[in-house]
Amino acid sequence: MRFSKSFIPTLKETPAEAVIPSHILMIRAGLVRQLSAGIYTWLPIGYKVLRKIMDIIREEMNAIGGQEFHYPALNPKEIWEQTGRVEAFGDIMFQVKNRDYVLAPTHEEIVAWHAKGNVTSYKDLPQIWYQIQTKFRNEPRPRSGVIRGRQFIMKDSYSLDRTFEDLDKSYELHDKAYRKIFERCKLKFFVVGASSGAMGGSKSEEFMVRSDAGEDTVAYCENCGYAANVEVAQSIAEPAKRHTESKQLYEIHTPNVKSIDELCAFLNIDEHETAKSRVYIHNNNPVLVLMLGNDEVNETKLQSVLGGNVRPAHPDELKEIAGADAGSIGPIGFKYRIIADNLLKDANNLYSGANKNDYHIGGIDLMRDVPNIEYYDLRVVENGEKCIRCNSNLEVFRAIELGHIFKLGTKYSEALGVNYLDENGKEHPIVMGSYGIGVERILACYLEQNYDEKGIIWQKPLAPFDIHLIGLNMKNSEIKDTCEKLYDELQKNGFEVIYDDRYEVSAGFKFNDADLLGVPVQIIVGEKNLKNNSVEIKIRRTGEKFVVPLDELNQKLQFILKEN
RNA sequence: CGGGGAGUAGCUCAGCCCGGCUAGAGCGCUUGGUUUGGGACCAAGAAGUCGCAGGUUCGAAUCCUGUCUCCCCGACCA
Known part of the structure; x- marks a missing residue:
């Protein structure tokens, strides 16, 4: 991609509306622009990264037998009334003014509606249905950039099973898939036991990333791995004493x-x-x-x-x-x-x-x-108290919820009459699970964990490009010709390249844009090194620089990109 | 929904308290020229109904009332 022909509106200054690092970087590096509170436009580079995340999710969902759907966001209100969730969601659900439609905040009802009458035999089960789609929630206070928005992209999946034992299997499959997805996205995350809240069901777990920008608080034991949302976390703390003698009131x-x-x-x-x-x-x-x-x-x-x-x-x-x-x-x-x-x-x-x-x-x-x-037990666990499992010190900190998996049970299938027949012709409600990932939150969390004072630090597989090719003085025809040649060759060798071919932009400007954009490897073509038939390679993460002869470039790149 | 802050040029902001001519700066943008290894320089230029509505006043970006929007903390949150 040629920089001169691309819409990459980088910003030198920190925008006033952004406070947390990921939000600031997304705006400064030209990944997103805000349209309204909690509503964002993804610009080309941002969407390129987002697509890479969605591809990873698809691969892992398909690997556990998931089938990709695309449900409508616009839903008849009637279906939502049958499960009582128009009332349950209340003001959170967007309602269309000129027709009895709602904008879907999630899709349990729609999945159950389609299953009804179509998944009718035990032979049809199990099923895992998923989609990657835009959700709408009228959040009272959107915040932290894309972390809490009124419109956001979610991977949601739903399992349909015969029995609660089978549901356990579907749940386990999702647990494994989610771990793989977050690992492949290079996130440092952990899993906590959580409150199922209004979703109902027997078990739920949240996939969390530690961050001060988070809206959840979790207790974590580094020693044994005990982790729980403070809503449900327990600890060992010093009780009040019972003295041998009671005083008078x-x-x-x-x-x-x-x-x-x-x-x-x-x-x-x-x-x-x-x-x-x-x-x-x-x-x-x-x-x-x-x-x-x-x-x-x-x-x-x-x-x-x-x-x-x-x-x-x-x-x-x-x-x-x-x-x-x-x-x-x-x-x-x-x-x-x-x-x-x-x-x-x-x-x-x-x-x-x-x-x-x-x-x-x-x-x-x-x-x-x-x-x-x-x-x-009515307490909120506090930092430094002892772990109920191993008696080590618990750490209490804020975290961002990346994903949540629920064993739903038969709440929705019973409300909507979604049943199957077993081998004996006996009718049973289908047992459901529901599983969600905030796609944009993966990107935001990655940024929270990978930046420095200069900007973003990408690594494969999320990096929008492998190589940032910088031609310093494009008026020097030798530099220009070398860059053009390299641009072609690198792409032929399978690299994704962003090529800063801007004609009148000064060297410093290009360097700073490259650091802000954060592509793992920069190739700098300048007069000085070109005299010796060499170019410079800079590793974004470490700042290391090497001068490399042009004929050794490809070999060196293969080696470097493996590690970055 | 409670508390706090902010809306002035594309961006970051000054001016407002204490009303006064044609509303400012830096960055960005346009044109011409010089520059090109860490956010260059010179010159010329374009760009703002001062969020919106009403009021007070000879006169309002500035004072008053209402309203909308955005941000932060909290409440809420599958």
């Missing part, structure tokens, strides 16, 4: 003491002697959640413990429920259900709120004073 005047930190400072005590109170509303009834010290309530865990409808109480409800505002609430005299984190189990001599503003109570014995208390 006593009230303490604590003016303006609201937080646990303030309480500890005021009374000169350790946070392990305190219990923090949080009030939630569960199916219209207040619930007091007691946590040890400064521990945070894990609302996903709370939700799965309580079931039903759970939300934090509003500040103006607290006075009526507890008789005090946040900061002075506690278990003593609280009239409703009380649940506590396991770390508080049977603790005594605790300090907590008095349900009276500006007062706390000391000497609390949960066994003696709070008879109906229930204990559950």
